[in-house]
Amino acid sequence: MAAITLKAVTRRFGTNAAVSNVSLDIAAGEFVALLGPSGCGKTTLLRLIAGFEQLSEGEIAFDGRCVAGRGTHVPPEERNAAIVFQSYALWPHMSVGENVGYPLRVRGVRGTARAEKVAAALAAVDLTGFEGRRPADLSGGQRQRVALARCLAMDPAIVLLDEPLANLDVNLRAAMEDTFREFHEKTGATMVYVTHDQAEAMAMADRVAVMEKGRVLQVSAPETLYREPANETVARFVGNGRVVDCRILGETDGGHAEVQLFGARLVVRCAPGAAHGRDGLLGLKADDLVAGDAGGFAARVRKATFKGSHAILEVEPDAAPGTILPVRSDRMRPVASAVQVAVTDAWLLPRGEADDATEGAAEAA
Ligand SMILES: Nc1ncnc2c1ncn2[C@@H]1O[C@H](COP(=O)(O)OP(=O)(O)O)[C@@H](O)[C@H]1O
Ligand SMILES: [Mg+2]
Numbered sequence: 001m002a003a004i005t006l007k008a009v010t011r012r013f014g015t016n017a018a019v020s021n022v023s024l025d026i027a028a029g030e031f032v033a034l035l036g037p038s039g040c041g042k043t044t045l046l047r048l049i050a051g052f053e054q055l056s057e058g059e060i061a062f063d064g065r066c067v068a069g070r071g072t073h074v075p076p077e078e079r080n081a082a083i084v085f086q087s088y089a090l091w092p093h094m095s096v097g098e099n100v101g102y103p104l105r106v107r108g109v110r111g112t113a114r115a116e117k118v119a120a121a122l123a124a125v126d127l128t129g130f131e132g133r134r135p136a137d138l139s140g141g142q143r144q145r146v147a148l149a150r151c152l153a154m155d156p157a158i159v160l161l162d163e164p165l166a167n168l169d170v171n172l173r174a175a176m177e178d179t180f181r182e183f184h185e186k187t188g189a190t191m192v193y194v195t196h197d198q199a200e201a202m203a204m205a206d207r208v209a210v211m212e213k214g215r216v217l218q219v220s221a222p223e224t225l226y227r228e229p230a231n232e233t234v235a236r237f238v239g240n241g242r243v244v245d246c247r248i249l250g251e252t253d254g255g256h257a258e259v260q261l262f263g264a265r266l267v268v269r270c271a272p273g274a275a276h277g278r279d280g281l282l283g284l285k286a287d288d289l290v291a292g293d294a295g296g297f298a299a300r301v302r303k304a305t306f307k308g309s310h311a312i313l314e315v316e317p318d319a320a321p322g323t324i325l326p327v328r329s330d331r332m333r334p335v336a337s338a339v340q341v342a343v344t345d346a347w348l349l350p351r352g353e354a355d356d357a358t359e360g361a362a363e364a365a
Contacts, residue, residue, distance in 0.1 A: 005025055009023070010022075027060050029189070035110045051073070085162050090135040100153050105116070110297050124149065127142065144168065159192075160191075244281070244320075247260040260319075269347050286328060289344075
């Protein structure tokens, strides 16, 4: 395992910055996911770490040793980082055993030593006995496990994975998530896992780095990302959250504030010191809005969908015509009926610099 340090890493293609000023410290043995929509720069960042891509600016270090930047570019084969692609990249004309042993052969490991490493790697991904098969005779999940075994046999300090489950069907993905987690525990390797699927990132990673347009917006443990988004974009993106305007009434203690939302007063969570100013933004998750007959804010049901154990209502607050929010209900309710919506949990978003600037401008006006 090795620690990875990214300092102000930028990669431009022409005038387009695919990766823009990214700084990130990944601890030795940590499992970090890079999460974001297609085109946000995940693959480029992974290729920069692997050494397949040249930096435009910044620096990359492994265990404090500079591998890229400051006039240095350590080639990929000298970085002891293995990369696993969604396309598996197995040799079709080689058997499973030959595929897994290939990088060892290139390194000059021969005979029994190689055979033992290949057998151990295949055992680790539950493919003992598959040595003689061809990749064509395997399922997608098995091929991805061969790719993992090949990576394992090399004993890499760093494992980089680029959407390795993208080609697999949903059922297989869940099983493979377990495989990756076990792989991580067994090897202790530092893992950087690229995905656009937040459930996947949240299920596996110690920390998730949310990316947008080449930038990293927040790096946090999955639960923190969900409960304490750093800004509006993360609040909307993670867990299909909603962001609504509120009036800040005051801070009640270091971690809570009193706010007014659609005419109702409530106490919400916030970062210490975040509850200053008059206008705020609240991050809400569907599970935190509950339909009832008393308390909370008044709203009308606009749509109701039966979900078995509960129903999901889309409601329009009386105080904010045109705003539609998803709300949990223990039963179906008729469209157009009145409902009271309790807010069981909410997060007052920290104020960004841009927000302060707009507020200043609004006050001046
Ligand atoms: N070799 C390249 N030449 C020009 N533009 C590129 C190249 N590689 C990536 N890009 C651009 O950089 C941006 C980020 O791409 P990528 O890292 O592949 O994103 P992701 O993996 O998140 O989908 C995209 O706009 C893409 O078109
Ligand atoms: Mg990609």
